[in-house]
Amino acid sequence: MTSGTRTPAPREPQQERSRLTRERLLRSAIEALAQDGWASATVAAVAERAGVSRGAAQHHFPTREALITAVLEQVFDDMTSTASAAIATMPDDDAGRIAAAVDRAVAIYTGTEFKAALQVWAAAASDSALRELILPMEGKFAHAAHQMTVTALDPEGRYPDSRRIAQVTLDLARGLGLADTLSDDSRRRAQVVATWTELIRIALTHTA
Amino acid sequence: MTSGTRTPAPREPQQERSRLTRERLLRSAIEALAQDGWASATVAAVAERAGVSRGAAQHHFPTREALITAVLEQVFDDMTSTASAAIATMPDDDAGRIAAAVDRAVAIYTGTEFKAALQVWAAAASDSALRELILPMEGKFAHAAHQMTVTALDPEGRYPDSRRIAQVTLDLARGLGLADTLSDDSRRRAQVVATWTELIRIALTHTA
Incomplete structure (x- = not known):
């Protein structure tokens, strides 16, 4: 700037x-x-x-490679904005903030962008050139998503476990995203998200 | 019989x-x-x-449909045996049993069978006939995997939350499986699994 x-x-x-x-x-x-x-x-x-x-x-x-590279940049940008958009409007209380942080993480993996990324993923499983293209972009995205989730869960850095819990949150969100690709899984997902949100609250209180 | x-x-x-x-x-x-x-x-x-x-x-x-149907039956059978094989040899103590249950759930989603299923999954996203074929088989598998994980986590039915925690475990395991498709994610995964195992222990103790 x-x-x-x-x-x-x-x-x-x-x-x-x-x-x-x-x-x-x-x-x-x-x-x-x-x-x-x-x-x-x-x-x-x-x-x-x-x-x-x-x-x-x-x-x-x-080339198709140029298109797919640009698509992935766009997808990762969109997924990052999904997660960061709501950080500005996070609730003040712990319970509300944890719920909002989990919702944000899940939103990353349940949109059209993730469904598009999954197709590139599946194709890359048998295409080493595509895999080499994706991995650094995915690494950058994973880092950004983790940072945002840590900030959302624990803005004041009060909980020593928040980094590890953010990691579990993102892996869980990815699994929920995959379960949503063939049919609308939103009802079941809401229960899983509620359980996980409650477990985070217990864990942070327990280990703080 | x-x-x-x-x-x-x-x-x-x-x-x-x-x-x-x-x-x-x-x-x-x-x-x-x-x-x-x-x-x-x-x-x-x-x-x-x-x-x-x-x-x-x-x-x-x-037909290809007959082949893919048989493949999915085989894949779901293999994934189910992966999870059930170890139940017979579960450790007696709570901590050991929880760790073994989580390891089993993760093993379901990190083998060749899951990688094969993921390709069918990705193809089914744009093929409604294939989707209709998969969904009931997947539903049956999900039910079996959940039952086995509940039994492994809580064989005596002592913990009211074990069913919900088994569900989170399987969604997390699915997310870890997806993260393992393009590169060997085993080191990072070991940390996530350790965190999750510890959180289950805290949660079960807390809510029992």
Whole structure:
């Protein structure tokens, strides 16, 4: 942030159009992955889905690898914002804050973005180049998600176990996300989340 | 079991050969899914991988749907045996038993079978016929896994919360399994498992 308080110059219409096209392509690719699976997320198919010419799509994403890389960046950004959006509005009391922190973690893994990421994941299990592409991005995301969950659970750093509990929370949330991919699991999930929230409260009180 | 104590008649060699061929095909299909993904698990490709003629493979599995159904039955059976095998040898003390129960639940979701199931899962996200096929089998498996985990955690039914804690354990184990699909996550997982085992101990003691 070196620009201080200056108002940014308005974008050129051409530049703005290009940005919107890129955004539309990424949105379509995420939807395609989540709804129709890995095979549907080629540059040509995504261009058609987005109503963008194949030439324009190839200008933004010359290869499928470029498209998938950008999709994952977007997915991890979206998943991170899901988790961070609510931190500003966290309840003040311990019980309310723990419940909100768990809800946030679960929200990361139960949206369209996670369903899209899961398809890339499954494809990467048999594609070592794709795996090498994903792992550092996933590592960065995991770190950010953990930091946010620790902050949400324990903003004042009062509980020595909050880092380990945040880790369990995120692994549990990932498992709940996977259980939600084939059918709506929200009722069962609400009970699991309630149990886990209560266990965190007991554990933090017990070990503080 | 209406046969009482009679020794079963020895199988016809032909029948035995057929059984072994079916088993080899299923084993190859599970490996193909886990290592090479959904696209690799066709009847023809699996026949080749298993060293079985295409005709013999089609005799056992006339369609891909028949093959995938049998694979899932085998996978869920294998995952259930993983969990039940150790129940007979559970430690007597609470702490040892809880640790063993969590280890069993995690073992369900970190083997080749889960990696194969994950590929079917991902494919089913965009295939409603496959989804309809999976959901009842998955429901049956989830029920069995829950029963076994409750029994392992709390064989004497002393803890009112053991059913809910078993549920959280299985969702967490599923999330840990997913984290293990792209790289060996065993070191990080050991810490998460240790934390969770300790939290269960605290929770059961607290609420008993």
